Amino acid sequence: MKLISLCISLILFSNLPQAAEWSAIQGDVVSIKASFEADKVRLWCFGKKWPAKLQADGSWKGWIGIDLKTKPGTYPIEWSNGKRIVAKDSVTVSKGEFRISHITVEKKMADFDAPTLKRIRSEAKLLRATYIAAVDATPDIHMDGKPAEGIESTPFGAQRYVNGAARSPHSGIDIAAPAGTPITAPLAGKVLHVADMYLNGKTVAIGHGNGLVSVYSHMQSTDVTIGQWIQAHQKIGEMGSTGRATGPHLHWGVRFHNARVNPESLL
Numbered sequence: 001m002k003l004i005s006l007c008i009s010l011i012l013f014s015n016l017p018q019a020a021e022w023s024a025i026q027g028d029v030v031s032i033k034a035s036f037e038a039d040k041v042r043l044w045c046f047g048k049k050w051p052a053k054l055q056a057d058g059s060w061k062g063w064i065g066i067d068l069k070t071k072p073g074t075y076p077i078e079w080s081n082g083k084r085i086v087a088k089d090s091v092t093v094s095k096g097e098f099r100i101s102h103i104t105v106e107k108k109m110a111d112f113d114a115p116t117l118k119r120i121r122s123e124a125k126l127l128r129a130t131y132i133a134a135v136d137a138t139p140d141i142h143m144d145g146k147p148a149e150g151i152e153s154t155p156f157g158a159q160r161y162v163n164g165a166a167r168s169p170h171s172g173i174d175i176a177a178p179a180g181t182p183i184t185a186p187l188a189g190k191v192l193h194v195a196d197m198y199l200n201g202k203t204v205a206i207g208h209g210n211g212l213v214s215v216y217s218h219m220q221s222t223d224v225t226i227g228q229w230i231q232a233h234q235k236i237g238e239m240g241s242t243g244r245a246t247g248p249h250l251h252w253g254v255r256f257h258n259a260r261v262n263p264e265s266l267l
Contacts, residue, residue, distance in 0.1 A: 020089045022077070026096040027068045027157055027262040029141075032089060035059045038081040045077045045091065046070075048257050051141065051210040052079070063141055063210075065256030066093055068157055068169055098157035101170060109199075109244045110163045116198065123197045130192040130205040130213055131255040137209030141256075143186035143266045144232055147216060148239060148250050150177030156262040162244075171260040172215070172253030179220050179248040181239040187214070191228045191236075200251070201243025204236050211257035212266075218245045 024030040035058070043052040043062040052062035060079065072095045079087040112120060154174035160167040185206055192213065193205035200217040204224060207213050220240025224230060241248045254263045 019087075021074075022089060022091040023094065024066045024091055025094045026066060026070050026072075027260065027265070028066045029256060029261050029265040030064050030066060030091055031061065032064065032077065032091075033059050033061050034079055034087045034089065036079070036086045038079075038086055040082060041086075042080045042082060043077070044080065045075060046259075050257065051137070063256075064091065065211075065259035065261045066091070067259035067261070068096075068171060069260070096157050098159060098169065099155055100161070101154050101158040102161045102164075103246055104163055105244055105246065107163075110165065120198050123195065123200070126195065127193060127197070127200070127203070127205060127215070130207065130215075131258045133192050133207050133213070135190050135192070135207035135209045141187075141208065141210050141212050141266065143214075143263065145186050145267070146175065146263075147186050147214075147236075147252055148175050148177060148181055148183045150175040150181060150239070150250070152176075153249055156264065172217075172251050173263055174249050174251055175239075176247065176249040177239055179238070179240050181248075181250075182235050183216055183219065183237050183239055183250055184233050184235050185214075185230045186232065187212075188232045189214070189230055191224045191226055191230060194222055194224060194226055197243060199244045201245060202237070202240065203243075206230060206236070213255045214263070215251075215253040215255070217251040217253070218243050218249060220248070 041052045043050045045064045050064045074092045077089040153176040158170040187208050189206040189208035192207045196202050202219040203217045205215045219237040222237040224236050
């Protein structure tokens with residue numbers, strides 16, 4: 001019986017398509033393709049299920065988010081039809097070359113008393129809840145342009161130092177422009193969160209389905225409400241300098257199945 005099971009396993013895996021090796025750096029969204037016959041597909045990597053769609057030529061296309069802090073190395077990718085593995089690939093993650101960023105702010109924006117720290121943690125928890133919220137999927141996951149015109153003042157992944165003290169790496173892109181500059185949604189979706197946060201200032205989070213959520217912070221004003229469906233390029237607010245900010249700018253962040261990814265990799 002064991003010999004029969006082993007033979008069956010060898011036959012199944014010998015019929016798998018030639019494995020492909022994909023490459024990415026920390027924070028990338030990597031787009032992959034595979035060819036096999038299946039009515040439905042589940043794409044697995046990093047212990048998570050990722051979106052996959054059947055293409056016109058009969059192949060399957062999938063998207064995988066590489067978190068900003070993913071350890072460099074090679075990780076397995078599995079395509080399954082819900083019953084068995086139909087293809088195996090891998091992705092090799094390389095360390096990103098990220099900039100160092102220093103900012104100086106008021107003491108109250110760097111050193112927090114107990115009530116302020118409690119507020120910050122509570123607000124962060126509410127925002128994190130949006131990263132796993134279920135939203136009907138939009139047709140694609142690619143962003144159609146940036147949410148605002150301006151200068152990229154802080155890139156994705158920059159190591160932040162606030163008043164000389166190291167903080168978490170920058171999980172988004174800062175776009176600097178005059179206060180009042182319009183901010184628009186680069187992809188349709190549902191408004192999941194609207195709040196005036198201590199550190200993030202006026203913030204909007206939009207769920208786009210497929211595990212994709214975009215966040216817009218430090219806004220001067222917001223033009224949307226929770227539960228509202230937003231079309232691509234619809235105005236959601238204006239640029240400002242609310243929260244911990246040294247000048248008017250937009251912090252644009254993206255989570256993909258909770259992975260902190262570079263918004264530019266979705267353009």
